Amino acid sequence: MNRLENRIAVVTGASRGIGREIAKRLAGEGALVACVATSQEGAARTAGDIEASGARALAYGCDVSDAAQVESMFAAISEDAGPPHILVNNAGVTKDGLLVRMSESDWDRVLDVNLKGAFLCIRAAAKTMMRARYGRIINVSSVIGLGGGAGQANYAASKAGLIGLTKSVAKELGARGVTCNAIAPGFIESDMTSDLPQDFRDHVVKSAPAGRLGTAEDLSPAVAFLASDEAAYITGQVLVIDGGLTL
């Protein structure tokens, strides 16, 4: 399928896990993908694998919580490839802990990367999207943003904040041909979930109608659809992809 041909996409957090798979999928559907991570080598590894498969990618090292780095990264992408049509805000971190013991710095870091990072990237990308009267923004939220999570007050607040951001951007930019949607994954196999206790994994497997944890490949087709022309009339929505866990 080449439904993203001639599109330029930016995927943050593309060095590993879900972002890496989304980058590969968008590139496989024809987009030139700018892979972003704090580690330039990690971003370059994903971009290199994409190029080796015959698709097109570039790599950028950037901490999305830093406004100056985000602005200069988007300027570099526009210069190297052209202004982006698609933005996937996937970069995210956890710093879990019980609320009463949570440090201010753990609260700030999670909000800064997961929520402010998305705001900064949207702000940087939106100007040219509005001018082009075309854009697709997809924010990676979480079922924890919808239902909360004990020991994850910072993460839940950041992911719930992303949903408010998604709806506001959808309202503000809709008339300019820019859509903004979120996905809310359940528990997905990745570095982020590698230390989930076995009894919690067992609980997910038992509770989800799908009977298993998810994979990054369970998410990327939905992101590619939301990034395509076919999703032009879908905006401000949150697509839960959790194997039915939160039903």
Ligand code: NAP
């Ligand atoms: P992961 O394997 O830990 O990967 C996180 C990615 O984000 C890495 O590429 C990391 O690259 C990048 N990153 C972290 N901080 C960054 C920053 N300040 N600036 C730029 N890039 C940064 O996590 P994952 O499981 O793939 O999760 C990806 C997204 O899905 C996150 O937003 C997460 O909250 C969300 N999510 C995950 C699950 C799950 O079960 N795994 C469920 C729901 C939602 P570097 O370390 O190289 O910077």
